[in-house]
Amino acid sequence: MVIVHFKLSDVGPLSLNIDFPETLDNILEMCAGQLEKPVGSVIVVRAGQVVPNKAQIEPNDVLDVYPAISGG
Numbered sequence: 001m002v003i004v005h006f007k008l009s010d011v012g013p014l015s016l017n018i019d020f021p022e023t024l025d026n027i028l029e030m031c032a033g034q035l036e037k038p039v040g041s042v043i044v045v046r047a048g049q050v051v052p053n054k055a056q057i058e059p060n061d062v063l064d065v066y067p068a069i070s071g072g
Helices: 024-035
Strands: 002-006 014-016 042-046 062-067
Touching (some): 002 024, 014 024, 024 042, 024 062
Parallel strands (some): 002 062
Antiparallel strands (some): 002 014, 042 062
16 A cells, blocks of 8 residues: 655545555556546655656555645
8 A cells, every 4th residue: 555645735645555566657647536636746755755757656655745836
């Protein structure tokens, strides 16, 4: 089970049941399906490290998802 925490959001943690590694892109699509809305542009952190979109997410990972915010 992957636990996804949406930081800086009113969305509570999501639990996703996966039996084998999935790409981060697929995990975010699963989240969007559960939320019934797009996730949008985000930065994902696992164990203190930013996770690239094509990275493999393991069944017991915990992910922190932050909205991608830019300023100037």
